Amino acid sequence: MQTLTVADLEGMEKLARIQLATSLPGIKPISLIGTVDRSGQTNLAPFSSIVHLGSSPALLGMVTRPDLVERHTLANLTEIGAWTINHLHPRILGAAHQCSARYPKDVSEFEATGLTPHFEEGFPAPFVAESRLRIGLTLEDLIPIPANGTQLIVGRVVLIQIADGLLLDHGHLDFDAMECLASTALDTYFKIQPLARYSHAKPDQVSSPV
Amino acid sequence: MQTLTVADLEGMEKLARIQLATSLPGIKPISLIGTVDRSGQTNLAPFSSIVHLGSSPALLGMVTRPDLVERHTLANLTEIGAWTINHLHPRILGAAHQCSARYPKDVSEFEATGLTPHFEEGFPAPFVAESRLRIGLTLEDLIPIPANGTQLIVGRVVLIQIADGLLLDHGHLDFDAMECLASTALDTYFKIQPLARYSHAKPDQVSSPV
Numbered sequence: 001m002q003t004l005t006v007a008d009l010e011g012m013e014k015l016a017r018i019q020l021a022t023s024l025p026g027i028k029p030i031s032l033i034g035t036v037d038r039s040g041q042t043n044l045a046p047f048s049s050i051v052h053l054g055s056s057p058a059l060l061g062m063v064t065r066p067d068l069v070e071r072h073t074l075a076n077l078t079e080i081g082a083w084t085i086n087h088l089h090p091r092i093l094g095a096a097h098q099c100s101a102r103y104p105k106d107v108s109e110f111e112a113t114g115l116t117p118h119f120e121e122g123f124p125a126p127f128v129a130e131s132r133l134r135i136g137l138t139l140e141d142l143i144p145i146p147a148n149g150t151q152l153i154v155g156r157v158v159l160i161q162i163a164d165g166l167l168l169d170h171g172h173l174d175f176d177a178m179e180c181l182a183s184t185a186l187d188t189y190f191k192i193q194p195l196a197r198y199s200h201a202k203p204d205q206v207s208s209p210v
Numbered sequence: 211m212q213t214l215t216v217a218d219l220e221g222m223e224k225l226a227r228i229q230l231a232t233s234l235p236g237i238k239p240i241s242l243i244g245t246v247d248r249s250g251q252t253n254l255a256p257f258s259s260i261v262h263l264g265s266s267p268a269l270l271g272m273v274t275r276p277d278l279v280e281r282h283t284l285a286n287l288t289e290i291g292a293w294t295i296n297h298l299h300p301r302i303l304g305a306a307h308q309c310s311a312r313y314p315k316d317v318s319e320f321e322a323t324g325l326t327p328h329f330e331e332g333f334p335a336p337f338v339a340e341s342r343l344r345i346g347l348t349l350e351d352l353i354p355i356p357a358n359g360t361q362l363i364v365g366r367v368v369l370i371q372i373a374d375g376l377l378l379d380h381g382h383l384d385f386d387a388m389e390c391l392a393s394t395a396l397d398t399y400f401k402i403q404p405l406a407r408y409s410h411a412k413p414d415q416v417s418s419p420v
Contacts, residue, residue, distance in 0.1 A: 001344075001371045001372065001373055001374065002371065002372045002373075002374060002376075002377055003330075003369065003370070003371050004369070004370040004371075004372070004377075005368070005369060006267075006367075006368050006369075009268060009367070009370070010266075012381065013380075014266075015380065015381070016379075016380045016381030017265060017266065017268075017381060018265040018266075018381070019380055019381030019382055020268075020370075020377075020381035020382075020383065021262065021264070021265035021266075021268040021367070021381075022262050022265060023381070023382070023383045023385075024262065024268065024270060024295070024345055024367065024370070025239045025260040025261060025262050025270060026239035026240070026241060026260065026297050026343070026385070026390055026392070027237060027238075027239050027240075027385065027390055027391070027392035027402055028237075028238075028239055028262075029235045029236035029237050029238055030236070030237075031236060048262075049261045049262060050235040050236065051235060051259045051261050051271075051273055052231065052232050052234065052235050052238075052258075052259060052273070053273060053355060053357070053358060053360055054231070054357070054358040054360060055227060055228040055231035055232060056220075056224075056227065056228075056231075057216075057358070058219060058227075058230075058231040058234065059357055059358055060234060060235060061261075061273070061355075061362075063261055063262070063263060063271070085234075087236050090405065093405070093406065094408075094416075094417070094418075097408045097411055097417050098411050098416060098417050099411075100411045100417075101411035101412050101413045101417070102412075102413060103413045104413075107413070112413070120213075133236070134211075135234055140357045141355070141356065141357050143353060143355060143362070145263060145271070145351070145353060145362070145364060146351065147263070147264070147269055147350045147351050147364050147366075148263060148264040148267070148269055150263055150264060152271075152353070152355070152362055154355060154357050156357075157216075157219070157231070157234065158215070158216050159213065159214070159215060159216075160213070160214040160219070160230075160234070161211045161212070161213050161214075162211065162212045162214070163211055163212075164211065164212055166212075167212055167214075167230075169226075170223075170225065170226045170229055171222065171225070171226035171227060171228070171229030171230035171231075171233070171395075172229055172230075172233070172395070172398075173230070173233045173394070175233075175236070175237065175394055175398075175400070180236055180237055181237070181405065182236070182237035182392050182400075182402060184383070184385060185382070187407050187408050187409070187410070187420075188382075188385075188404070188406075188407045189404075189405045189406050189407070189408075190385070190392075190402040190403060190404055190405055191402070191403040191405045192237055192392060192400040192401070192402055192403070193400060193401040193402070193403060194398075194400055195300065195303070195391065195399045195400055195401045196303065196398075196399050197397050197398045197399070198304075198307045198397050198399070199397070200397070201307055201308050201309075201310045201311035202311050202312075203311045203312060203313045203314075203317070203322070206304075206308060207304070207307050207308050207310075207311070208304075210397075
């Protein structure tokens, strides 16, 4: 094994250190966050920090930095109190990555990348029409993380839209048929291949794939 | 598209709702968290909520529930102030899933599953010897999430161990050669296949795979 200490990390060239640090969580979810401001200006930004917080009520979190890249997302979702999560598949990956460019606020990433905004009646934020799994959330809380000035955005799931046939029995989603993507660092994307689904593990028996 | 509202979610059978809610982030990281208490009793627990919080200093977060499954982890890391993240590969997946069983506190998941504890001098928490990417962290903060009583555990990266040859140039990790796994919900695991690495996106040009 190769061992890196804090001193090794601090001695790395800045971009290499960011690359490594953003790789440490491993294989991350990747989706497009859809928002809109009061004037109707829409925004899309890729996030790889979506995390499950609870199932009843269904709550999801995501982390926002105090810097340029994501501040349109944070400003919009604070203003409107709602946003969407739109999962990716290979045909929209290029457009999704392009949404990480620092467009000025008056340019919508929908227009810049050709992705199609989709609005549902009664829900203010735009979905990505091309996405096969999209989630509408309302703002539940905004929690400061004092260690580095980031914030945890807590959202309540109020709407789930799933491409026909991909919601299976017992709440399972068919991520394979969805061609759902994963990511690491800020620039690297993966396809996924189903490996195993295990039974609920119990101390007195060896769990096995089902 | 099939649309589910809050009422639809609440009307679902409990396990199906949990399955769906824990699937909503998409493809999640999965790793084993290694801890130890003051008496030397070790513990391993799978977590799929690891999230990148910052690169300088390198900070990672994870979410802990206020219930049985993970309280050994939370109790230990609060007591000792340190823990490890150990990424999975196919040969240790069965053992890793088995660590989600509710063993009593006096049973070490290392012993129960055959995984090998590895200690580094000067760092108190146990690593998983079989893991190809393992990270040692110290407790930076414990942040309550009032919406549902969960907590965000904030850790500072102090040690990174990577199997020989898997740290590439410029801070890239070779997750493909590592056979790093991903997960969704609480029971489903995936292998990954590299799809694309993109150049840094800029507003005035279309980003392309590198």
